[in-house]
Amino acid sequence: MIPLEDRDYSQFIEQVKGKTGIDLAQYKEAQMKRRLTTLRMKNGYQTFASFFKAMMENESLFYEFLDRMTINVSEFWRNPNRWETLRQAILPELARRSPRLKCWSAACSTGEEPYSLAMILSEMNLLRQSQIHATDIDDGALGRAKQAVYMERSLKDVPPAYIKRYFKQEQLLYRIVDELKAAIQFRKQNLLLDSFDNHYDLIICRNVMIYFTEEAKSKLYHKFAKSLKSGGVLFVGSTEQIFSPGQYELEPLETFFYRKK
Numbered sequence: 251m252i253p254l255e256d257r258d259y260s261q262f263i264e265q266v267k268g269k270t271g272i273d274l275a276q277y278k279e280a281q282m283k284r285r286l287t288t289l290r291m292k293n294g295y296q297t298f299a300s301f302f303k304a305m306m307e308n309e310s311l312f313y314e315f316l317d318r319m320t321i322n323v324s325e326f327w328r329n330p331n332r333w334e335t336l337r338q339a340i341l342p343e344l345a346r347r348s349p350r351l352k353c354w355s356a357a358c359s360t361g362e363e364p365y366s367l368a369m370i371l372s373e374m375n376l377l378r379q380s381q382i383h384a385t386d387i388d389d390g391a392l393g394r395a396k397q398a399v400y401m402e403r404s405l406k407d408v409p410p411a412y413i414k415r416y417f418k419q420e421q422l423l424y425r426i427v428d429e430l431k432a433a434i435q436f437r438k439q440n441l442l443l444d445s446f447d448n449h450y451d452l453i454i455c456r457n458v459m460i461y462f463t464e465e466a467k468s469k470l471y472h473k474f475a476k477s478l479k480s481g482g483v484l485f486v487g488s489t490e491q492i493f494s495p496g497q498y499e500l501e502p503l504e505t506f507f508y509r510k511k
């Protein structure tokens with residue numbers, strides 16, 4: 251017999267999938283269930299069934315749910331030495347092969363990642379002829395990414411010369427210059443459900459795979475590899491080393507960078 255509590259949660263998963271297309275079953279269960287149970291209890295609902303009903307009637311509760319399940323934490327230059335490797339080794343090599351780079355920041359959250367990339371491409375004089383796509387499942391995060399206004403603390407790892415060139419300070423806030431804003435196409439996309447564009451030179455997908463089940467991860471690596479050009483590079487997060495990359499036609503290039511064969 252399945253305990254009532256488990257059935258309550260699995261029905262919630264089905265309902266959320268039916269209404270939103272978001273499949274919570276592809277996220278690591280213990281973590282997700284703990285986060286959502288805390289949210290449900292905080293809002294005073296005894297069961298996931300009553301919580302789902304309330305969420306459908308109350309938009310702000312639904313957005314609170316989305317917020318809790320997505321975890322939008324991001325930073326410019328997250329793990330700075332990896333971005334240095336991208337700047338010094340990976341991008342020059344990719345640009346030698348094709349000067350018009352097609353890049354994608356997948357699960358871009360509030361935009362720090364695609365803007366970090368845009369700064370580097372601009373500095374290398376590659377931005378004008380390149381394309382940067384940036385996608386996330388969360389409309390709220392995408393809205394903030396498009397506004398491109400940040401607190402000083404999220405700039406802590408940005409090299410000072412880049413702060414000077416690519417941000418306008420407005421009292422306590424820092425606004426990204428229009429040149430970079432215009433270079434990025436933001437779009438809503440569910441990595442676990444939607445189809446991908448292809449012929450990418452570079453895909454950056456960092457700090458979201460950690461939330462997915464092994465099965466979901468494996469499917470995604472296949473999808474990413476298919477979306478890369480031969481010789482294109484996948485840049486992953488600093489806890490997200492790929493186990494046996496060869497099975498996806500990827501080969502290790504530098505730590506946390508993989509090249510499509």
Ligand SMILES: C[S@@+](CC[C@H](N)C(=O)[O-])C[C@H]1O[C@@H](n2cnc3c(N)ncnc32)[C@H](O)[C@@H]1O
Binds near residue numbers: 324357386391440441
């Ligand atoms: C921790 S942030 C990572 C942001 C950025 N990539 C970085 O490393 O700083 C994780 C992001 O993944 C997004 N996300 C979660 N599930 C997703 C899915 N199925 N499809 C697309 N984005 C998803 C969340 O909305 C969130 O913005």
